[in-house]
Amino acid sequence: MKITLILASYDSGHYHGGMGQGPDALISGGLVDALTMAGHDVAVEDIGRVGAEQEREIATGFAVCNAVSGEVRIAIDRGRFPIVLAGNCLTSAGAVAGEGADAIIWADQHGDLNTPETSVYGFLDGMALATVLGLCWRPMASTIPGFKPIDPSRCVLVNARDLDPAEEQLLQTLPVIRTECAGVAQATQQLQAAGAESVHMHLDLDVHDPKELQANRYITSGGPNPEQLRAAACAMALAVPVVGITVSAYDPAFDAQADVPPMVGQLLNDLIATIEGR
Secondary structure: EEEEEEHHHHHHHHEOOOHHHHHHHHHOOOHHHHHHOOOOOOEEEOOOOOOOOOOHHHHHHHHHHHHHHHHHHHHHHHOEEEEEOOOHHHHHHHHHHHHOOOOOEOOOOOOOOOOOOOOOOOOHHHHHHHHHOOOOHHHHHOOOOOOOOOOHEEOOOOOOOOOOHHHHHHHHOOOOOOHHHHHHHHHHHHHHHHHOOEEEEEEEHHHHHOOOOOOOOOOOOOOOHHHHHHHHHHHHHOOEEEEEEEEOOHHHOOOOOHHHHHHHHHHHHHHHHHHHHH
């Protein structure tokens, strides 16, 4: 497969800070080699610095989405499969826009379903999925080329276990499909029934059980091990048409043994093989 890896090296508006170091760490950890050795044609595009020099979180976050949308569209126009390596989860809004995706699989220990009205901490990334679903930041999201909010009935939330009370309350009112890794077969059946035709797969690496793999500072007990996530992701990719992938939230400062890059290489290779064979 022809693949374009798109690097969006930002965390909370800061270039190459915190989880913004993750994309480069995945590349230096051998991701391109792993994909190439599996027979793929790999190109790497880096959005570089975007937005104003002040690195304000909100303005810069949406500037990153704008840049990612453009790179994803270019990749697709060239017949290449887009994989975004991102610091922050909000970046998926740009990927969704560039792909024209009408459904999303969101694997994350967090719900990312806060809004400015409900957020206790005001953390933009905690509103990432809410933005993708059109629940907040609508004027900002509308500036992303090609962005259309995804209907909550075409959203699968995988293994979210660290939710604020307001997120739990919101989920009781939305038709979002919630599942653990073991239940993805039924979840994707529901996604098919909802009419999903082009699905973006968002993989926040902190979805993993931190006892098995720690990707960043956020630790909540439970979650899948790498093999369980890989099996679940491949099962979903076999059932529904995945048109792009985002891998987010890797902070190499919390990965002393550099366990994450080879795991991501295996995960993506298995996923791409599944997508190709579908």
